[in-house]
Amino acid sequence: MATPIDPTATAFLLAENRNMPMHVGGLQLFEKPEGADRDYTRQMFESMLDVDEVAPLFLKHPHRSVRTGAQLVWKPDDQFDIEHHVRHSALPQPGRVRELLELCGRLHSTRLAWERPLWEAHLIEGLRDGRVAMYTKTHHALVDGVSAMRLLASVLSTDPDERDMPPPWGHQPRRRRTRNDDRAADGGGLSELPLTALRTALGITAEAAGMPSALVKTLRKGLKNETSALSLYAPRTIFNQDITGSRRFAADDWPIERLRAIGKATGTTINDVVLAMCSGAMRTYLGELDALPDKPLVAMVPVGLNAKQSQAASAEGGNAVGAVMVQMATDLADPARRLGAIHKSMKDGKDALSSMTPVQIVAMSAIGQVPAILTPVLKMQGIVRPPYNLIISNVPGPRSTHYWNGAKLLGTYPLSIPINGMALNITCSSYDGNMAFGLTGCRRTVPHLQRLLTHLDDEVAALEKAAGVA
Template sequence: MVHPLDPTAAGFLLAEKRRMPMHVGGLQLFSKPEGAGRNFVRELYTQLIESEDIAPLFLKHPYRSVRTAGQWVWVDDDDFDIEYHVRHSALPKPGRVRELLELCSRLHSTRLATERPLWEWHLIEGLRDGRVAMYCKLHHSLVDGVAAMRLLQSILSSDPDRMGMPAPWENRPSKARERSETNLSDIPQQAMQSALAMASEAAGLPGALVKTLNRSVRNETSALALYAPRTILNQPITAARRFAAQDWPLERLQRIGKATGTTLNDVVLAMCSGAMRTYLLELDALPDTTLVSMVPVGLKAKESHVASSSGGNAVGAVMVKLGTDLPDAGDRLQAVHVSMADGKRALAQMTPVQILAMSALGQAPAILGPMLKMSGLVKPPYNLIISNVPGPRTTQYFNGMRLEGTYPLSIPIDGMALNITCNSYADQMAFGLTGCRRTVPHLQRLLTHLDSELDALELAAGI
């Protein structure tokens, strides 16, 4: 089957280069079921690669030629090799979490081959506490962060005794109707029909553009920022990645939000704000004006929790002022709260198409700067990316293994060397920090600063 790529997916493919792989990832930690034997992990791997009915999302890879009028399309892989995509690994001794994070850092540094379906899944054993890890990576042209989290949820169960569960890449019934098959000759015509269908929505774009530009000039929160300072994070990056992760009790963050009249997402952003302030102060690199974070806003929040095999992206963005210029933790939280609320009000006045268009406008300098080799000549559109994706609310299991924690890995880009992605799971909030190994020194120190900032926010909230 052949499907055209949506503009966002095509953009991720066009932006990718050796130093800037464009895939998202996830690390899950499981405890083995009681009575699991020595060969449990090997037997699980064997079961997983015996999958025969593979979901369409995991069979397609990008392709373009004269026959597609130069447009990127998805085509099925006629030589699909599951043992290439699903791999069994073991950690070196002493098998600490440190060795696991180092392995994930290396795996996350390499690009996915476009001549194959754009995903990998690694089953990892050798942790000295007996736990089992899964690391997966999927190209951002296939799924956005919300869709990736839904994919994870769709393969888990709240029943600890359920065995023989399908592999993540197996075809499962979906309530969503899949796209019909398309011939290569239909692609240009289909693109024209899509363009005409969007014409009525696009009629409101000039007004949305004027409002967005006016807010940006006044330094108000919107999809476009004009006043982000230059920092050590806003430099060209290398392909090497470093990954650090930790989680905290969700109840602690919720209590702060309730005591201060702010949201859970505000508290997450404030933790990142305080951690970044301390981190940059230690490096004598804190700018006088506040850092600006790009905060993705998913546009599929009300859709089914079963991942569609067609994948796709639907993400808007607001540029949030983090208040890193403020010395008090409580003041930083309020600054984030006000900025985020302003951004949400601005988005509420737009249609989904307008949100995507304005978000693309805000993102354009981040992509075009490196492409035109102007990263050092223009101010950054924002300083870092912080996103928060909700996860399962109850304890989950996979083939008898209890899911102990789930930690997201994301995409640093040229001129934007740090990405912080968070997700909730059961009673925990996990932070995954993905950075350029060279540009962001001592990345793991940010975990200590996040912990200290949570203490400071509790003190400011009177808890």
């Protein structure tokens, strides 16, 4: 049975082209259980194929025809072939992380075909240290970064001895509701239905009434070059041009405790420190290429909506994000001053969003994205200012060590979406005391991407020294 596709998912589907695949990905590294057989990876792969039932999210694909009025709908795949979606690969010798990242970049470059469900998983062996890797990609029309992380977490366990755990695409029965759960889901019971309906009506009215003031506030802050969902002063950089479909991927992680110590000593947040790391790394990287602009770079930083206010981003998929345009202070040479400027910019952006409802946040964030969409469509790259220079996001993950059927999850690294005019995407993901950075860039437009990892490491040390915690 076909179901409508929501406007956000439709936008991700229609924006896609050969040079701009619109899927997000993830790389997980696993350690085999003690005493594992030599063919453990083959057994792991076969268990991923052997699922009793595939979750509905992983069975649907986009479809449109005369019968749908040319509108996009989700349609179940009547000829679903799990062996097409779950694949077994091996690295060439010498099986270094370098070969693994190169393979992930290549796999991330190809589009997902609409005639099949929009996801793939590749179990990868051949790492010379014996670890097993899994690369997955899922179309952004199905999940955002938060949903993807929740999907992964939903099939992991803190118990290394637990077995019979399904892969993320395996159907997982919902927890049985209690009577109180049912009452809560029904808005307190049928007797309270009129009151619930009244509250909903009042809420819709309030959203509409508040939208003009939210728009005025967003436009005013944008014109004043203050942080909001709209930026009008981002400089031109090498990232802000048309891209190719080829991708390069680089990844590494750092102990969260190091970042927390910097934040504690400077009165900033871990997210501020992450942004400062990226700022310093970008300053060095662009400086080496003689391409550092005089004015500070602007980063689009997605922010997840409050889970109590929106359940769109969940283990069942969906998208629920707003955006803040953060001034990255790349014009400042001193790491401490950069961190302070980023902290202020991020705080201003959060303050601007705090007075808005989730619907207003989404609407204002969409307005901020209009220049990013229209500029390449109108072929005005290099003529007008870019709306922002790069995308930096931070997705929280499990805080403790997790396992999948006894295999210890050592790290998880996100791959995201470069777009025309935004050739570099930096996504971070926390797991088990580490902050993992995944850098996804256009292979042609962003040269020597792996150098950014060295610059990020140097910047952590520079921030520690500036904060007095080295």
